[in-house]
Amino acid sequence: MTTRITVTVNGEEHTAEVEPRTLLVHFLRDQLGLTGTHWGCDTSNCGVCTVTLDGTPVKSCTVLAVMAHNHSVGTVEGLERDGKLDPVQQGFVECHGLQCGFCTPGMMLTARWLLDNNPDPSETEIREAISGQSCRCTGYENIVRSVQWAARQEVTR
Amino acid sequence: MQVPAHFEYERATSVDHAITLLARWGSEARVVAGGHSLIPMMKLRLARPEALIDINELAELVYIRLADGVLRVGAMTRHAELLANPVVGEHYPIFHDAERVIADPIVRNRGTVGGSLCQADPSEDLSAAFAAVDALAVVRGPGGERTVPIREFHIGPYETVVEPGELLTEIRVPVRPGGSSAYEKVERRVGDWAVAAAGAAVWLDGDTIADAGVGLTAVGADHFCSPAAEAVLRGAPATEETFAAAGRAAAESCRPSADQRGPVDYKRHLAGELTVRALRRAVARARGQEA
Incomplete structure (x- = not known):
């Protein structure tokens, strides 16, 4: 049996039929085709599936799609505005913030949330903010630099 | 791909509605809040409820209030909200210590x-x-509300006194002057479950410990506390010797199990040492010597 849900994703309203057991990550990827949200460990450890729910980052492998009914979800596809990359995305470009790219969408969404709430974070605060997300390529150095780059852009803007 | 087995989904719109839904579904229903324990268990089929009652929309259970000497925390308060709350930090820093090391x-x-x-x-x-801190749990069911001392709330691993048909709605913590608290945890890596952890709450009368509470995590302590350590502390001088004696009592009173996080002796050692550290910090805070 399915349930009808209405979810606003990146500002656009979607109505769909889902099984109650459908996880938010699969709803986004398989039903809406938004494959920028990655799907990793399935145990809320790795954080690659991080999206925002009403503006707050959550791990979408451990949220049911039905729980997002009448709520807003933000994914990496929504970071770019009017053909212009978000400063966080540009930071990852400038500072080589990714190698394989698997953790990148979740990292960027958390970084965006961090800078929205703390425009000038310390290195420790950046590392703490992304501590629920695993990167197996960069050793985190360049991710931290990317977020710092974005913070500088926004502070001086 | 890990996905829960099929279940019926009910979205509660109020506490009363949740109680009605729980009565309708009986013991086959589970309440889901954040879902970060239950959903992983459902993926692994360690839990297989026929119905989930979702209480995420119950804004009436999201609050942290201090009034008439009682700190009240609504059951749907998120960990991040408890950690960010300055009133909690002022009166019971133990919760900020603990929240900083819960998951990520x-x-x-x-x-x-x-x-x-x-x-x-x-x-x-x-x-x-x-x-x-000797909290009180507030549980609501079809017959109304009842309160349960937190030290009677847990009756075993993964078991509480909350009956099918009931819902935990609030946790109450009495706020008393002259005290402070702390929590100390050892984990294998950031965000992991504790190898062992200890929490301490103390109330000082000059240099004497007037009252104290000692909580223990992951070491098989009955009801997560150590009355033996508390007995050592009450009425004793707030000194390193007293902390050490309480640590020994805590270590002796717990029953750790060996697992991938460590052998029994190591966990017992941690229970004692972390009790000492938590007491030391709680007393320093009560004296205004440490934030």
Whole structure:
């Protein structure tokens, strides 16, 4: 049996039929085709599936799609505005913030949330903010630099 | 791909509605809050409820209030909200200590205080913190509301006194002057479950410990506390010797199990040492010597 849900994703309203057991990550990827949200460990450890729910980052492998009914979800596809990359995305470009790219969408969404709430974070605060997300390529150095780059852009803007 | 087995989904719109839904579904229903314990268990088929009653929309259970000497925390309060709350930090820094080391910031955005207590995982940090400060759980059911001392709330691993048909709605913590608290945890890596952890709450009368609470995590302590350590502390001078004696009592009173996080002796050692450290910090805070 399915349930009808209405979810606003990146500002656009979607109505769909889902099984109650459908996880938010699969709803986004398989039903809406938004494959920028990655799907990793399935145990809320790795954080690659991080999206925002009403503006707050959550791990979408451990949220049911039905729980997002009448709520807003933000994914990496929504970071770019009017053909212009978000400063966080540009930071990852400038500072080589990714190698394989698997953790990148979740990292960027958390970084965006961090800078929205703390425009000038310390290195420790950046590392703490992304501590629920695993990167197996960069050793985190360049991710931290990317977020710092974005913070500088926004502070001086 | 890990996905839960089929279940019926009910979205509660009020506490009363949740109670009605729980009565309708009986013992086959489970309440889901943040879902960060239950959903992983459902993926692994360790839990297989016929119905989930979702209480995420119950804004009436999201609050942290201090009034008439009682700190009240709504059951749907997220971990991140408890950690960010300055009133909690002022009166009971033990909760900020504990929240800083519970999972990670993203999980704390979703997981709830009530969900953690009801999950009753033997390694769950808030259970020991609430035990240390002698909290009271408020449980509502079809017949109305009842209160349960937190030290009677957990009746075993993954088991609480909350009956099918009932809902934990609030946790109450009395706020008394002259005290402070702290929580100390050893984990294998950031965000992991505790190898062992200890929480301490102390109330000083000059240099004497007038009252104290000691909570223990992941070491098989009954109801997450150590009355033996508390007996050592009450009426004793707030000195290193007293802390050490309480640490020994805590270590002797617990029953750790060996697992991939360590052998029994190591966990017992940690229970004692972390009790000492938590007491030391709680007393320093009560004296205004440490934040």
